[in-house]
Amino acid sequence: xxxxxxxxxxxxxxxxxxxxxxxxxxxxxxxxxxxxxxxxxxxxxxxxxxxxxxxxxxxxxxxxxxxxxxxxxxxxxxxxxxxxxxxxxxxxxxxxxxxxxxxxxxxxxxxxxxxxxxxxxxxxxxxxxxxxxxxxxxxxxxxxxxxxxxxxxxxxxxxxxxxxxxxxxxx
Amino acid sequence: xxxxxxxxxxxxxxxxxxxxxxxxxxxxxxxxxxxxxxxxxxxxxxxxxxxxxxxxxxxxxxxxxxxxxxxxxxxxxxxxxxxxxxxxxxxxxxxxxxxxxxxxxxxxxxxxxxxxxxxxxxxxxxxxxxxxxxxxxxxxxxxxxxxxxxxxxxxxxxxxxxxxxxxxxxxxxxxxxxxxxxxxxxxxxxxxxxxxxxxxxxxxxxxxxxxxxxxxxxxxxxxxxxxxxxxxxxxxxxxxxxxxxxxxxxxxxxxxxxxxxxxxxxxxxxxxxxxxxxxxxxxxxxxxxxxxxxxxxxxxxxxxxxxxxxxxxxxxxxxxxxxxxxxxxxxxxx
Numbered sequence: 001x002x003x004x005x006x007x008x009x010x011x012x013x014x015x016x017x018x019x020x021x022x023x024x025x026x027x028x029x030x031x032x033x034x035x036x037x038x039x040x041x042x043x044x045x046x047x048x049x050x051x052x053x054x055x056x057x058x059x060x061x062x063x064x065x066x067x068x069x070x071x072x073x074x075x076x077x078x079x080x081x082x083x084x085x086x087x088x089x090x091x092x093x094x095x096x097x098x099x100x101x102x103x104x105x106x107x108x109x110x111x112x113x114x115x116x117x118x119x120x121x122x123x124x125x126x127x128x129x130x131x132x133x134x135x136x137x138x139x140x141x142x143x144x145x146x147x148x149x150x151x152x153x154x155x156x157x158x159x160x161x162x163x164x165x166x167x168x169x170x171x
Numbered sequence: 172x173x174x175x176x177x178x179x180x181x182x183x184x185x186x187x188x189x190x191x192x193x194x195x196x197x198x199x200x201x202x203x204x205x206x207x208x209x210x211x212x213x214x215x216x217x218x219x220x221x222x223x224x225x226x227x228x229x230x231x232x233x234x235x236x237x238x239x240x241x242x243x244x245x246x247x248x249x250x251x252x253x254x255x256x257x258x259x260x261x262x263x264x265x266x267x268x269x270x271x272x273x274x275x276x277x278x279x280x281x282x283x284x285x286x287x288x289x290x291x292x293x294x295x296x297x298x299x300x301x302x303x304x305x306x307x308x309x310x311x312x313x314x315x316x317x318x319x320x321x322x323x324x325x326x327x328x329x330x331x332x333x334x335x336x337x338x339x340x341x342x343x344x345x346x347x348x349x350x351x352x353x354x355x356x357x358x359x360x361x362x363x364x365x366x367x368x369x370x371x372x373x374x375x376x377x378x379x380x381x382x383x384x385x386x387x388x389x390x391x392x393x394x395x396x397x398x399x400x401x402x403x404x405x406x407x408x409x410x411x412x413x414x415x416x417x418x419x420x421x422x423x424x425x426x427x428x429x430x431x432x433x434x435x436x437x438x439x440x441x442x443x444x445x446x447x448x449x450x451x452x453x454x455x456x457x458x459x460x461x462x463x464x465x466x467x468x469x470x471x472x473x474x475x476x477x478x479x480x481x482x483x484x485x486x487x488x489x490x491x492x493x494x495x496x497x498x499x500x501x502x503x504x505x
Binding site: 064 | 181255261288289290294296297298300301303304307308311319330350
């Protein structure tokens with residue numbers, strides 16, 4: 001058992017435990033906190049795969065920004081966010097069967113999968129290579145994504161602005 | 172020695188050595204925190220024409236903070252009945268752990284560093300964001316309106332100021348061509364980046380003070396409006412953890428500013444005979460003093476002014492800094 005394996009098992013267990021806890025908890029805030037641990041564990045798995053840049057961005061965007069926006073949304077809308085619902089037995093049985101079928105298919109699929117020789121020099125100039133790829137091969141998708149984000153930003157401002165005007169008109 | 176350790180294949184021995192080194196660093200940082208608090212009180216006292224702590228531990232109050240910590244240790248640990256208990260306990264841990272983790276990326280001198288991350292700068296920024304979650308959690312779990320308001324303000328402020336903070340560093344990244352903090356320091360052998368991107372330096376300094384929640388940006392704990400902010404309900408050692416977080420971040424942020432803009436362990440011209448670690452300590456102390464000085468000088472901002480300042484002043488200036496840095500690099504540093 002190598003150190004990499006141990007690290008992978010700890011991280012994978014944390015990620016899965018975070019996910020399971022997120023589904024099973026009743027308090028919305030607790031769910032988000034469980035989700036933070038899943039995000040962090042996934043960032044750890046990226047590091048074991050020598051993808052340092054992706055790991056740092058994962059922590060920065062998901063564990064940092066997105067979690068806080070979710071927490072803000074929850075705290076500003078409902079303070080006592082509790083959910084409890086019971087499922088009908090048939091639904092439980094059907095989804096259970098679905099999960100088992102999915103597991104069997106995935107298990108055999110992964111067993112037969114061969115990815116060739118793993119790359120050994122991924123960690124060398126990781127960030128630089130991402131930048132070069134992004135700005136040489138994928139310039140147009142990259143720029144289009146930035147335009148899309150800009151449109152979303154302006155759209156959010158327009159929506160927020162309209163609410164203000166309505167309130168003023170209501171007064 | 173550390174350079175050899177970092178490049179040789181890993182093993183249990185390495186884990187043990189790094190654990191020991193990490194424990195040493197923790198002790199040094201705790202020592203720094205103890206005396207930074209004393210220094211802060213002394214300097215503020217000097218600026219306000221009063222003596223500051225001068226009873227415990229001799230004429231200069233050298234043991235004042237030690238006594239304060241002892242008091243905090245033996246204080247009753249209260250958890251409000253209506254608080255969300257697991258989150259209330261987890262919050263100080265989640266706030267403090269990242270504060271110490273970011274120190275791993277910072278090189279203190281040529282030989283004294285704990286890692287050689289190719290994404291050192293990004294690592295610092297990413298990890299420090301987790302503290303915000305801890306603070307927001309503390310504010311919510313206390314089940315107290317003041318602490319909730321404080322936590323919200325803190326999160327909003329930290330997120331808004333993180334953006335100019337990150338963008339102001341882009342100039343430095345362009346000059347050095349690397350996110351590795353060691354390489355950034357090495358790129359400043361001839362001239363510190365402070366002089367190459369002064370705009371970036373000013374924006375970085377202002378937003379770092381805001382990230383640290385220090386006066387004039389200490390709205391999350393504005394005593395006159397919020398009692399004490401997100402840690403109203405905390406007492407004893409849990410409260411001490413939040414204070415510790417604040418001062419460890421002061422340590423980390425001052426070290427990061429030194430590395431990014433003041434040239435780290437590079438000596439001032441003609442004074443190269445003084446060892447690098449002393450230069451680092453000098454520049455670092457200068458930044459810490461500056462932070463205390465600002466605290467003694469500036470009044471607190473209003474909440475709306477705070478947000479407007481981040482989005483309407485700092486962000487455009489930081490974007491301008493990217494452009495100016497690119498022009499400087501193309502014209503003078505080819």
